[in-house]
Amino acid sequence: MCYSAQVIADYRKLVRNYGAVMSLDDFAKLYFHDPGKARPKTPKAMDDGFLLSDQAEVASIAAEICDWNQDEASRWEKQLFEQKTRLNNAERALQTKVTKKAENDVRVAGNKIAQAEQKLADLRRTEPLSRDSRIFPGVYAPVIVMEGGRRVIxxxxxxxxxxxxxxxxxxxxxxxxNARRDSLESYWREAFGRRHGILVVDTFYENVEGPDGKNQVIQFTPRDRQPMLVACLWSAWTDPKGVEPDLLSFAAITDEPEPEVAAAGHDRTIINIKPEHVDAWLNPDPNNLAALYAIFDDKQHPFYEHRLAA
Structure with a gap:
């Protein structure tokens, strides 16, 4: 499985490097600011792509992100004040008498203060960090699909x-x-051959068992440092009862592991297709699945270097 990945999240790079246009309506729906609902989980790099853009057509999306950021900053500032108060009270109590409660309050408050300060710093920071582009299950990412004969993000x-x-x-x-290659014609049959996408990835992460039997997170990166064009399936889900909001979602397709990935302890690898196959992948023929498997068989095989994730 691809447990996590560091993706190209800035739509401006995808537009520039992959000849795609952006679906403004879909991004506007995602970022619509509703204070009564939870903020959508998006990588900071994707948010910042809008906030730092000078294009007039994305100004309204940037404004929605600013509103979400303001709401989030207010919540973290409230926690920061509450935990500093808790810490001060606990430290005063310890001067009188050492108790487990006061010691625990100092520890917990200290951790929560550090967390709040980090979150606030991230909200205010404009210089990019690699972790800004990392996604996990449940997080949104920009996916390239074909729509109306054009590549669309x-x-x-x-x-x-x-x-x-x-x-x-x-x-x-x-x-x-993740969608296993050997299950594409069973569980994934409604999407395979019909709704295909590409996720552009710089590096990916997997959980493996370490020498001590404990879990380790391993980072895999192509030795040539070229972006990976990960084959994906996607779906446009609607609630037949009209209660749940519409949802665009995707899964990365995985295959048997590359030898160096298997040697590092993991049993699957995402499918990194060749650039010359992108349009064929994005324009599938459901009556010719063999052509799609042929794209998988002709995938890119960069050597995936690995290291323990920080």
């Missing part, structure tokens, strides 16, 4: 809920952020 959640499946499948089948 749409924001999609990294965990695919297939059309017609109930919303509770998200928790019943939490692994649906």
């Amino acid at each position: 749409k924001p999609m959640r990294y965990q695919c809920r297939l059309e017609g499946k109930p919303a509770f499948y998200d928790t019943k089948y939490p692994g649906t952020y």
Whole structure:
């Protein structure tokens, strides 16, 4: 499985490097500011692509992101004040008598203060960091699809809920952020050959068992440092009852592991297709699945260097 990935999240780079246009309507729907709802999970790099853009057509999206940022900053500032008060009270109590409660309050408050300060610093920071582009299951990412004969960038959640499946499948089948090649004609048959996408990835992360039997997170990066064009399936889900909001979501397709990935302890690898196959992948013929498997068989094989993730 691809547990996590560092993606090209800035739509401006995707437009410039991959000849795609942006679906303004879909991004506007995603970022619509509703203070009564939870903020959509998006990588900071994707947010900043709008905030730092000088294009007039994305100004309204940037304004929505500013509203979300303001709401989030207010919540973290409130926590910061509350935890500083808690810390001060606990430190005063310890001067009188050492208790487990006061010691615990100092520890917990200190951790929460550090967390709040980090979150506030990230909200205010404009210089990019590599972690700004990292996605996990449940986080939105820009995916390239074909629409009306053009490559189009749409924001999609990294965990695919297939059309017609109930919303509770998200928790019943939490692994649906990946689609195994050997299940494409079974569970994924409604999307395979019909709705294909490309996720542009710089590096990916996997959970493996370490020498001590404990979990380790390993980062895999192509030795040539070229972006990976990851084959994906996607779905446009709507609630037949009209209660749940519409959802665009995707899954990365995985295959048997590359030898160096297997040697590092993981049993799957995302499918990194060649640039010359992108349009064929994005324009699938459901009556010619063999051509799609041929794209997989002719995938790119960069050597994936690995190291323990920081």
